[in-house]
Structure formats: C-alpha cells, structure tokens
Amino acid sequence: MRAFYYFLIGAVLFYLDSLIALVIPMQIGGRGIIFVPHLLLMYLLIITIYKKPSIAVVLAIIFGLTTDLYYGTIYGLNTFGYLLFVILMDFFFKVYYRDHTMVFIGVWLFTIIFEIYQALIYGLLGLIKFNLWDFLLFRLLPTAFVNLLLLLIVFSLIKKLIKKLDLPIDRKA
Numbered sequence: 001m002r003a004f005y006y007f008l009i010g011a012v013l014f015y016l017d018s019l020i021a022l023v024i025p026m027q028i029g030g031r032g033i034i035f036v037p038h039l040l041l042m043y044l045l046i047i048t049i050y051k052k053p054s055i056a057v058v059l060a061i062i063f064g065l066t067t068d069l070y071y072g073t074i075y076g077l078n079t080f081g082y083l084l085f086v087i088l089m090d091f092f093f094k095v096y097y098r099d100h101t102m103v104f105i106g107v108w109l110f111t112i113i114f115e116i117y118q119a120l121i122y123g124l125l126g127l128i129k130f131n132l133w134d135f136l137l138f139r140l141l142p143t144a145f146v147n148l149l150l151l152l153i154v155f156s157l158i159k160k161l162i163k164k165l166d167l168p169i170d171r172k173a
Helices: 002-023 039-050 053-071 077-096 100-124 132-164
Strands: 026-028 031-033
Touching: 002 039, 002 053, 002 132, 031 132, 039 053, 039 077, 039 100, 039 132, 053 077, 077 100, 100 132
Parallel strands: none
Antiparallel strands: 026 031
C-alpha cells in the first residue's frame, strides 16, 4: 500500500509541473522567457538515491509515458529521458546517498542536463530553431534558477516523506 504513495506523490508533482509552467510565463522586451519546472524528474532522481532504483525505473516509465501522451510532442522523448537519467543518477551518485549536499547538486545538475537533452533532440529533429545564445539566456538560465528554487523547497519535503513511507522491502541494500 505504501508503494502506491510513491506513485501518488509523482502524480501530484506531474500536475504541479503543469500548473507552475502556466503561472509563471514572462516577457522582457518582447522576448519570451521560458521557465520549465521539472519537479517530477527531481522526484524520480531523489527516489533513485534514497530508495531502490527499481522503484524509480518503474515510476520513470509510467510518468515518462504519461508526460509523452499528455504533452504529445515526441513520443518516447520523456520516457527514454527519465529512464536514462534515473539510471545515470544511480550509476554516478549511489555512493553519495549519505551526503545530502552532493545529492542535491547532482539532482540539480541532472535537471539542467535534461533540459539540454530535450532541446538538442528537438533541434536535431528540426522542430525548433536552435539558437545557442537565446537558449542559454531565455530558457536554460531561467529554468535552472526556477528548478533550484523548487529543489530547495521540495528536497527536504521529499526526504521526509520517503522516511515516513520507509519499508524494509524498498530500502537500498
């Protein structure tokens, strides 16, 4: 039953991502500044470190498919991305599970790299006109800043929820 709560938290964060993206659009000098929250990805990465990676992999597949179907741009982009980043997070950061600062930095860096990954795929497929400076100034920097603020808020909350939902079956060995 407690495993269902991991899914429920992910679903809430999925909808919070959408709500935050709708609430904070911004324009300066006629240029649109794009803020892309990645609460769900950050949650999956935190689950990867503090629980078994298999839980995060299952959630990554479920929510990746949900995100692909909901936004409907390129099917498989988020599914593959979430899965790839969960596996990479487990590979590179599993030794840091006690160092919360390193996990925090890793989650934030992987969130930024995920944004670059999405932009590169869209650019390679010709779905967007990719201008490096515009991408850096009007999308990557604002996205990195917003996700840093969101991670500051969400990181400790998710860690507390994970501790509260702790079961021996889903602990890291």
